[in-house]
Amino acid sequence: xxxxxxxxxxxxxxxxxxxxxxxxxxxxxxxxxxxxxxxxxxxxxxxxxxxxxxxxxxxxxxxxxxxxxxxxxxxxxxxxxxxxxxxxxxxxxxxxxxxxxxxxxxxxxxxxxxxxxxxxxxxxxxxxxxxxxxxxxxxxxxxxxxxxxxxxxxxxxxxxxxxxxxxxxxxxxxxxxxxxxxxxxxxxxxxxxxxxxxxxxxxxxxxxxxxxxxxxxxxxxxxxxxxxxxxxxxxxxxxxxxx
Amino acid sequence: xxxxxxxxxxxxxxxxxxxxxxxxxxxxxxxxxxxxxxxxxxxxxxxxxxxxxxxxxxxxxxxxxxxxxxxxxxxxxxxxxxxxxxxxxxxxxxxxxxxxxxxxxxxxxxxxxxxxxxxxxxxxxxxxxxxxxxxxxxxxxxxxxxxxxxxxxxxxxxxxxxxxxxxxxxxxxxxxxxxxxxxxxxxxxxxxxxxxxxxxxxxxxxxxxxxxxxxxxxxxxxxxxxxxxxxxxxxxxxxxxxx
Numbered sequence: 222x223x224x225x226x227x228x229x230x231x232x233x234x235x236x237x238x239x240x241x242x243x244x245x246x247x248x249x250x251x252x253x254x255x256x257x258x259x260x261x262x263x264x265x266x267x268x269x270x271x272x273x274x275x276x277x278x279x280x281x282x283x284x285x286x287x288x289x290x291x292x293x294x295x296x297x298x299x300x301x302x303x304x305x306x307x308x309x310x311x312x313x314x315x316x317x318x319x320x321x322x323x324x325x326x327x328x329x330x331x332x333x334x335x336x337x338x339x340x341x342x343x344x345x346x347x348x349x350x351x352x353x354x355x356x357x358x359x360x361x362x363x364x365x366x367x368x369x370x371x372x373x374x375x376x377x378x379x380x381x382x383x384x385x386x387x388x389x390x391x392x393x394x395x396x397x398x399x400x401x402x403x404x405x406x407x408x409x410x411x412x413x414x415x416x417x418x419x420x421x422x423x424x425x426x427x428x429x430x431x432x433x434x435x436x437x438x439x440x441x442x443x444x445x446x447x448x449x450x451x452x453x454x455x456x457x458x459x460x461x462x463x464x
Numbered sequence: 465x466x467x468x469x470x471x472x473x474x475x476x477x478x479x480x481x482x483x484x485x486x487x488x489x490x491x492x493x494x495x496x497x498x499x500x501x502x503x504x505x506x507x508x509x510x511x512x513x514x515x516x517x518x519x520x521x522x523x524x525x526x527x528x529x530x531x532x533x534x535x536x537x538x539x540x541x542x543x544x545x546x547x548x549x550x551x552x553x554x555x556x557x558x559x560x561x562x563x564x565x566x567x568x569x570x571x572x573x574x575x576x577x578x579x580x581x582x583x584x585x586x587x588x589x590x591x592x593x594x595x596x597x598x599x600x601x602x603x604x605x606x607x608x609x610x611x612x613x614x615x616x617x618x619x620x621x622x623x624x625x626x627x628x629x630x631x632x633x634x635x636x637x638x639x640x641x642x643x644x645x646x647x648x649x650x651x652x653x654x655x656x657x658x659x660x661x662x663x664x665x666x667x668x669x670x671x672x673x674x675x676x677x678x679x680x681x682x683x684x685x686x687x688x689x690x691x692x693x694x695x696x697x698x699x700x701x702x703x704x705x706x707x
Contacts, residue, residue, distance in 0.1 A: 230473065233477055234476055234612065234613070234614075237611070237612055367637075368480070370637065370638055370640070370641070371640055371641045372640045373643070376644070394610075394664060396667070397613070397615045397616045397619075397663050397664045398614045400662060401614065401619070401644070401648060405644060405647060405648070419639070420639070420640050420643070421637060421638070421640045424639070
C-alpha cells in the first residue's frame with residue numbers, strides 16, 4: 222500500500238485530517254517558513270514558535286533573540302520580524318530565537334500532535350521533497366493561510382510538492398484539495414510573482430513595500446536546510462544528523 | 465462602492481465570512497441542490513431542510529413527503545433520496561418535502577443567519593446569476609463540500625458564478641478563494657464530467673452507478689427556478705412572486 226499525500230487549505234480544516242502518524246509540512250510562504258529556512262541556513266541554532274507577542278518577548282530573559290510580526294510588520298522592540306533578509310544578519314549565528322507570526326507559528330501549534338512537523342518554503346523545495354520521499358510516511362501539506370482563510374501562495378507551494386511527489390504517493394478522501402493545488406501550481410509556475418499579483422496577500426502587503434521579500438520567497442531551491450520540530454523548538458535537521 | 469462576491473470552500477470556514485447582510489448561495493452539486501431545482505421545476509411547494517434522518521421521518525405525520533440520503537444512497541423507508549430523477553415523479557407536485565442529505569442540508573443550516581439563502585446548481589446557473597445581479601447585495605457562494613472537506617464540483621460551480629458576476633462585483637479579503645474557483649472552472653469548463661473523473665466524489669459514487677445523475681447535475685441551464693429560503697423552508701421564488 223502506497224503512503225498518502227494530502228493538502229489542507231487552512232488550519233481551521235486540519236481536524237478533518239488524520240495527522241498522528243503523518244509528517245505535517247507547515248507552509249507559510251509569505252514569509253514565516255521562508256524566513257525560518259534562511260535563519261537555519263545562516264546558522265541559527267533553534268527557533269521556538271510561540272503564539273503571542275508577550276510570550277516571544279519573555280524569551281529575551283533566557284538569552285534568546287526575539288521575533289514578532291503582526292499585520293506584516295515587525296513589532297516594535299523586537300530583534301527580528303518576518304523578513305527573510307533580517308535572518309541573514311550575522312548576529313543570528315548560533316542563537317536561539319523565539320518567534321511569533323500572524324499565521325505560520327499558529328499553524329505549527331495546530332499541527333502539534335503530528336508524528337513530525339517539518340517546515341516548507343520555495344527556498345527548500347527540492348531538498349524537502351527528497352527528504353520526504355525517504356521517510357516512508359503519510360504526508361499532510363498544511364497551508365497556514367491568512368487568519369484561517371485560503372490563500373494562493375501557500376496553496377501553490379503545496380501544489381508544487383504534490384506534483385513532485387504524486388508518482389510515489391496515493392491520494393485520499395482529500396484528493397480534491399491536492400489536485401486543485403496541483404492544477405493551480407501548473408497555471409502559475411511559469412510566473413509565480415505575476416500570478417500572485419491579484420492575490421489577497423500581495424494586496425495586503427503592497428503598502429509595506431516588501432516586493433524584494435516576495436520575489437525572494439518565491440525563488441525555489443536556495444537552500445538544502447530542512448527545519449524540523451523536536452519538542453518545543455525547530456532545528457536544522459542537517460545539523461541534528463551531524464551531531 | 466461595488467457589492468462584493470466571495471467563495472467559501474467549506475461550511476467549516478463559513479464563520480470567517482460576514483454573512484448577515486449577504487445573500488448566501490448554497491451549493492451541493494452532487495446532488496442535493498440540483499435535486500431541489502428539479503423538485504421545484506416539477507411543482508414541489510416547499511422543501512424543509514433538516515439535519516437528521518429522524519427529523520425528516522417525523523414530518524411524514526404532517527403530510528410531507530420525506531427524503532433522506534446518507535452515503536450517497538436513499539435511506540430505507542423514505543419516499544425520496546438525493547437523485548434528481550426521483551424528483552421528476554408526478555407525486556411531488558404541490559407537495560411539501562422534508563429532506564436531509566449528508567452535506568447540502570447541513571450547509572443550509574450553517575448559513576441560517578444570512579440575509580437570504582438561495583440554492584444554486586448548474587441546472588439554474590444563468591437564472592440564478594441574473595437574479596443575483598438585480599439584488600444589489602453582497603454574495604457568498606457556500607460550497608457544501610463533503611463532510612466539510614473541499615470538493616471540486618461545488619468549487620467549479622462557484623467559479624462559474626464568479627466568472628459571470630465578477631464584472632459587477634468587487635473581491636474581498638477572501639479574493640484568493642474566488643479567483644482559485646474561477647481558475648479551476650476555466651480549466652474544467654469544456655469537459656466538467658471528464659475533469660471530475662479523478663475527483664473524490666466521483667470515486668465515492670462510482671459503486672452507486674449514478675453516472676446518469678452526475679451527467680444531469682453537470683448540465684447547465686435546464687431550469688429558471690430560483691429556490692430561496694423563507695423561514696424554515698425553501699420555496700420557488702418565481703411562484704412566491706406570482707402569488
